[in-house]
Amino acid sequence: MRSAPNFLLCGLAALSLPALGAEEHWRGVTGASLQKLFQGKEFGDGVHFAYHLKADGTFTGTEMTKQVSGSWRVKQNEFCWKWQRPPGPEECYQVQQDGVHVRLLVNGSEAWYGSLQKVP
Numbered sequence: 001m002r003s004a005p006n007f008l009l010c011g012l013a014a015l016s017l018p019a020l021g022a023e024e025h026w027r028g029v030t031g032a033s034l035q036k037l038f039q040g041k042e043f044g045d046g047v048h049f050a051y052h053l054k055a056d057g058t059f060t061g062t063e064m065t066k067q068v069s070g071s072w073r074v075k076q077n078e079f080c081w082k083w084q085r086p087p088g089p090e091e092c093y094q095v096q097q098d099g100v101h102v103r104l105l106v107n108g109s110e111a112w113y114g115s116l117q118k119v120p
Contacts, residue, residue, distance in 0.1 A: 024098055025098050025099075026096040026097070026098045026103065027096060027097055027098070028094065028095070028096055029095045029096065029097050030077035030095075031074075031077055032074075034074040034077070034078075034079050034095060035074050037095070037097065037102075037116065038053045038072065038079060038116070039053060039054075039055050040053070040054070040055055040118065040119055041053055041116040041117060041118060041119060042061075042116070042117045042118075042119050043102065043114050043115075043116055044061070044114050044115065044117075045113065045114040045115070046114075046115070048063065048064055049061065049062065049063040049064070049068075049114070050062055051063075051068070052119055053072055057071050057072060057073055058070070058071050058072070059071070059072050059081065067085065068083065068085055068086070069083075069084050069085045070082050070083040070084045070085070070088075071084070075092055077094070078092040078093055078094055078095070079092065079093050079095050079104065080092040080093070093105055093106060093111060093112070094106075094108075100115045100116050100117070101113070101114075101115055102114055102115065102116055
């Protein structure tokens, strides 16, 4: 019955390998490219939140079924938003993109993750 431990060992080794074709290609987005990236798009995760980032610098959407709104802008090389509903301070993030996927980072740590879609 030596094959059972070998089978388990091979299975564990296979699980530790990265999925083929799932390699990530994150790149930083800065300056004017940030405006172009977010303007007129919906940023969401498909479950918990969806925000429509409008060209006039405002956003509306839902977060855990609650209506939210605020303003957004590009400040230097960061994406910033300020919540009006519910009220909150301005928060600014570095941005990385991999295709339609976007990460908002604070000091190099992921704070938000979602996808961008064009709003019709």
